Amino acid sequence: MELKKITENTYYIPGPTNLGLFVEDKKVILIDSGNDEWVGRKIFRLLEEREWELSKIINTHSNADHIGGNAYLQKKTNCDILATALESVFIDEPSLEPFLLWGASPFKALRNKFLQAQPSRVTHIIGEEGIISGTPLQAFPLEGHFIQMIGVKTPDEVLFLADSLFSTETISKYGLTVKSDIEKSLNTYSLLEKLSARLFIPSHTAPTKDISDLIRVNRENVEQINRKILYYCSEPVSRERLIQLLINDYQITLSSVQFVLTHITVSAHLSYLYDKQLIKPKFEEGKMLWTGNDKIDL
Template sequence: MYELIQVGERTYYIDCPAKIGIHLCREGAWLIDSGNDKEAGKKALRILTERSWPLLGIINTHSNADHAGGNAYLQEKTGCRILATGMEGAVIRYPVLEPSFLYGGYPCKPLKNKFLMAQPGRRVENLEQGLPEGLELMRLGGHFFDMVGIRTSDDVWFLADCLFGEEILRKYHMSFIYDVKAYLETLDTVEHLKAQWFVPAHAEAARDIGPLARLNREKVLEISETLLSLCDKPQTIEELLREVFKLYGLAMDFNQYVLVGSTLRSYLSYLYDQGKLCARFDDSRLLWEIRREPGGDK
């Protein structure tokens, strides 16, 4: 864990739970994300210091706490810059927005943990005003508000959370998605990318990313069909959530409740907008069910 792996003349990544990219330029090093907490930041800084690579800044692909958790420590110790897109930068500056959004209200204490709420970055610059030399970005919609991927001059793509590894999909099934339609469009784009290396944050680095993109798409389509089947009779969100946890053998806690629950709502919105589900209010309950054609057929 935290092994430094080279994937290009000037491009590396630190192999950790949410991979940290490193791109070298003439003046020093840029990190692509900073890991899940202060300890990840410490380990990343130690690796840079041992190699005499001054830290210039952090490019956050998005604001999830496991990607921005080392920001505060690294900025405090080095004065480095932090760059992120507009909406993601807002969450990095005000991390309570993440658990608040996931929960849909003021987050209780169990939700204010380092997994869902990083320490705030004090100064966050808008990534859209300019990238460091040798880097380019691509929008990777769907997983979070305004996530991006970063391509280095060595033709290495850091793909953030647009793909999850087979083991994660098999264990958790319903990985977090904010916008299912945008996510499927991102998978369509990523599947056909060509590069020397692809580095997803939560999957093995690969030369060919197509198979993993297809695997992630298959899981999204499977979950969509599962929810349609469950909605053969009217269901509340809480009833659907219980059935999903039972079906996939998931363990309920506060973190999983908000992550899976928020993703479930995103799937319902997608299926509703696709005309496959309808919703109605009955006895002060919001009920979701299959949209049926006149005559009773689905």
Template sequence: MADLKLTHLLGDSYVVEGRIKLGLWGPKDDTVLLDSGMDESSGRALRRMIEREGRHLSWVACTHFHADHVGGCAYLKKSTGCSVAMPAFESPFLEETTYEPSFLWGASPFGALRNKFLMAPVCQVDRRLPQSGEWEETDLRLVSLAGHSPGMVGYVTPDEVAYVGDSLFDSDMVEAHGMLYVVDVAEWLVTLDFLERLEARWFVPCHASTVEDPSELISVTRRHLLDISDRVLTLCRTPMTRDDLLGKLMEWLDKKMDPLRYVLNLGALSAHLSYLIDRGEVEPLEDRGRLLWKAVD
């Protein structure tokens, strides 16, 4: 992997410009990395950058358990002696990494789901962080950003830089993915309202540009979630199974399917169904041993 570029934002707050954007905060002798990239090679590139900058890595703190955010943790912990911190709810997924594909598939995952996109190297978590509030061992503040993942957090530095994980996406990412991965649509909408009020001088999403004003990213992400829910509701006017709904959605989005996309998109569709069911807009309908999903008249 090529050398990672470090962009200075303010004070002790930096962005690591890699395949996804990571955060780096703190003085040289007490540095915190925010997220660790996809795999061991990301960990190696981060270690080289830390050494090149003459820094001592104290912590790797992750926003959420998805493999592209935690994949470098095991290598960094072993090779630098740093400690690893995660939101408490997300920690078991890093300590037992078959949980992610099992969570998505609903059972022990078959071989094609045991890959680096769903399974990071296992790593013990040293500090389970609260969902929000001060993190006493550092001067970082945690903010809850649930929705994309059940216990995702953001980190706000004393310089007022907010590292917001996967809570904000731009239109290019929405177009590329078709459907963004989500576990709780209602929670994500609450998170977007929260981000509208959050006072910070820079916002650093992992999959979009660093911005001073996040309003465009907030509105793109919100519009996407509401558009997909709306489309699912429209499709449910013809009662159909969850798999048939997924097929119709992929046709509408003009996206192909494979086992990895299947479990991610089925998970996202399920989150939209939960949202619509809890709003009283969709209900289950038994039909000859099948369970169909139907728009409430």
């Protein structure tokens, strides 16, 4: 685990989930805590070596790969944990994440560390926008991926983007990236276009000074999936069948975890297209089928 200095007070730790540190007078505010207890232990040791004290963790959102180190770090340091109201519910009760993804009590294959972290205790609920109380950091609403995700900007102009933007490589590998709300994702891209920073740090790809290409690629991906679904809805089609068609299009290797992640994203697109009055459900022979208004070409 390597600590990279960006500015006077801001650092980041590259990894499967990039983590941020804002350090003032040897007191550390950590932005997200990584995949699991192992990452938590590594962070703890890294701070100990420098005689830094962990005062707060700000979680951008509650997905297991962003809060996995919380429980260990809070047990060792009694640090505060800050999150938005809706995300805090999932941090306090991480079993809700696989529950939400499956839509009922999840079967065992979904109750693993990729979807369900150890519980930790959120000590402060924070707003989605503006100065994060008790810190010099600023929050930005980046909804669309999970329920109430935020970005965090340090006073020295480093902006941590959470999972609002995925890399071109991730998009070409998986085709679909997790979305819970398409309208909000598109609004987030528009907001991101207006934000400035010295450096942007997405959680799952390399830091960059310019996010315009990433925004374009992510927006095009959302639009492409909308078009594909509209095309498939030329004939009445079930959600399960749509998932199958997209899984085949993007050559995604299916597993229980991959299924629920694809399922939530396809569901988000269906809600979006329904609200735009482009598709509607009909009920036939015990099936819920989605159908579009017109014949659409890809």
